[in-house]
Amino acid sequence: MEDKKFSILLVEDEENLQEALKLNLELEGFEVSTSGDGAVALKMVAQEYFDLIILDVMLPEVDGITVCETIRLSNNDVPILILSAKTNSADRVLGLKKGADDYLAKPFNLEELLLRVKKLIKKSERISQRQPLENVFTFGENKIDFKASEATNKLNEHIILTKKELMLLKLLIENKNEVVTREKILQSVWGYNVYPTTRTIDNFILNFRKYFESDSRNPRYFHSARGVGYKFTD
């Protein structure tokens, strides 16, 4: 059965790099559209559906970060991968804060790019067609039952999860292996116009670590990403 090709929008102004990337992505079986300019890219995104957007930061007209921010503000969850010449982490943090799903510093290894592209495409698939989450999720010796709102850890302790705990767990696990920004957490667990102190989020993570980690000082599942948010890994 003829699978539908996944479509990628590549936004990069340096022509050589654009062509090289396009070629490589097409070899991997993706359908690639390109733009060398942020403003044009935004129009394309508004008109057409893409499974993934690769954004250079340095762009004529509108820079990549702004493009990313604009897309997110229009309530579009398409996966976004940002490329940047800057290696410093402040830039990376900014990108993630503005809603990018991943961030890669130039110069990068082609293999690594392709790997991340595939990961994000998978995410796109998950968003667009699959049931969000199973009822029961297992990691390590821990088990979370979302429908029953309870969990069991390695010590066979029976934990009753509260509403917020459940929501946050769900959010983190839905985005496993990706950093979820504090902003996103606030938005999806607490709603748009409530702003509890950031301490609040910490406390929930704290509890999760108590419930599920053997050594809460060296977490295996609930990692913090300084300045950005938290990440769940299995």
Next chain:
Amino acid sequence: MEDKKFSILLVEDEENLQEALKLNLELEGFEVSTSGDGAVALKMVAQEYFDLIILDVMLPEVDGITVCETIRLSNNDVPILILSAKTNSADRVLGLKKGADDYLAKPFNLEELLLRVKKLIKKSERISQRQPLENVFTFGENKIDFKASEATNKLNEHIILTKKELMLLKLLIENKNEVVTREKILQSVWGYNVYPTTRTIDNFILNFRKYFESDSRNPRYFHSARGVGYKFTD
């Protein structure tokens, strides 16, 4: 092999499309009922059994997403396929969140639609094979007879259950080990346009605990999930 035909409810207001789809589905051997309006569709669902419901999002009276949500809240697991003109993924996610089983963007390929329909029909078969609730349900030393609308507890007291008590018990037990939200309880026991205060639900739970729990302060069967609803466990 002359199997019983599977029945599909097609809810689509655009006449041409409705007819075309109906024809094609009938050619595949399905029995197709149609409605061009969400409110009517809901009534049909309440009265008649369908193996699959195909819902357009844009509908007069009640939109497709709401129809879907209402069906789910009344504790009906019938497979639902949503059709939508919108291609953006936020919309898809919303549909799936509200309990749709699949989501297809218009314009769609007929083959693809039929493929998904068949997949969902299979799911329907599985669902309908599931054992419905027995007439008599036993937990601990308690026994509930749904047909006779009565129960016996550990003290051998004979309890005559009222109509609403029975409905709520049934709902909770059908969803045992899962938290049932207050909203869902209201929808399925009281109907979708009646809203008694939340105190009312509490009172019923209170009674259940009096009937069936030895220590109503530390319930073993009827648990409350603060801010969400109630859960029955055996």
Next chain:
DNA sequence: TCGTATATGCCAAACACATGACACAAATAT
């Protein structure tokens, strides 16, 4: 490399609020 600024880890205490519990009112059935 060290110091400073900033962020998170972590605890205890305060707060807000949903539910427990009960009495009584209203609606419905007999």
Next chain:
DNA sequence: ATATTTGTGTCATGTGTTTGGCATATACGA
């Protein structure tokens, strides 16, 4: 009309959530 069932109002209670403070860790500039 009377009994039974269902719904409402109120207060107390306990739990989930939030806050503030301080210790500790991390990033970055000097």
